[in-house]
Amino acid sequence: MIDLLLDQARRSPAAAFLETPDRSLTYAAAAAEARRLGVALRRRNLGRVALHCHDSPELVLLLAGCAAAGCEPCVVDRGTPPAETAALLHRLGLGTVVTDADGSFSAADVLRLGDVVAEARKLPEPVDEIAVAPRLLLLTTGTTGPPKAAVYTWASLAAQVRQRTALAGTRWLLAYHLNHFAGLQVLLHVVANAATLVIPRSGRVADALAAIVARRVEHVSGTPTFWRFLLAELGTRDAAALPLRQITLGGEAVPQDLLQSLHRTFPAARISQVFATTEAGSCFSVRDLEAGLPAELVERPAADGVELRVVDGVLQVRSRHGMLGYAGEAEQDPAAWRSTGDVVARRGDRYVFLGRTTDTINVGGAKVHPAAVEEVVQRVPGVIAVRCQGRPNPVTGQIVAIDVLPAEPSGTAALETRIRSACEALPPPARPRLIRFVESIDTANGKLMRRTP
């Protein structure tokens, strides 16, 4: 990270690196500030440090400063309340937190972001003294238990990023938070290619859309849920006002209808599906506008250090660029296969994603994958977004329940009839037995949050 930043600052000092609605920062200015932050952090002799900050230029520079100082940053979800964050820090052994919040973090040594930045700015231009093989921690989403921290070297993350001359000067949106693997991947793509990272005012889709238009963003990577909401937010407005050249989807199963909708709306944009996990890193990318992945990707020998296989219907991966291991645990064998937790099925020459092993709904012994239900419901005219999940039931153990965000709050009775009619194409256990119309659907880092209602 810091090496890439310093390199770009030498090559393209005046190029724009970070832009927000209120300010912009060149590579030269960012590199100078990151180096000072590195000195300030090194003076404090920090080991692992939690970064509890909103997505901002300061957070990006703090990450680079940590890499320079050789301390191991772990960006934690800024939306998590301080008390909950404190428990997480304690569990992960993170004794110091840098925060832009006012709250306390009990046992953690709290450094205020403003103080750290101010201290660094008082330092003279530092001589480069960059740590060797700096590391960082990436939190897992914790869908099957408390989040764990995956340990990476910056070098292994950077190795997953492609450098292309044509990407220099391109403009990318930060649509993922920086506490997630995908957010860091976008950041590294930007730095590696001397591109510009546009940070929207907030994580709201409306702000993302405003940033795309105002800052002429060409590259946007987001979850299918993000793109679904962006299309809804776009509504009848002229899509040509969005200069998108590259649309990337990942983080969730990508439905076919969404690929088609995006292609229709942005015909000039290249559309890619990427698959990555916090533990294994980036695995593959496909651009053929077909949902799922070509079976040949699963059956081929290792390519770019990544191998895939399917065992009992679940995708497994072995990656040369994966994490070293979980913090507090022994380093993992890089030759070991890891379950991705994604349930897949062979359909002709492709594997399609059915959902997560942890999301599977058991209806009287029949396994139902929420993604299959959502794909059917999502195609019903009048549905903006849908979330499918299991609901405890005394007769069948679970039933399928869906939350539907309608395009029009009125007229949901007719919409419910259309949804039920569409769902007759599903096997009986997979048909929703409870349909609720909601005003919003919770997301976390752009992904649907599945909770038992």
Next chain:
Amino acid sequence: MSVEARVVEVVRSLLARYARTDPVTPQSRLYADGLGLDSLGAAELSTMLEMTFGRDPYSAGLIPRGVDEIIRFYETTAGTR
């Protein structure tokens, strides 16, 4: 609306979801000997009753065979709304 009327209405609504217009009375049997609900239908009925009354006989460990048993459940137990 009486408990009887509300229960009958819930069962009618369930059938209407599947374009069925069978007459529903307190004497109606729920399963193969009557309205023909299978386990999924019973699961859906239990959810509809829970959404309407706040609790349902299936969750209380009962397997009502007829509409009248559902009515009796709500008439004889507290907690209806």
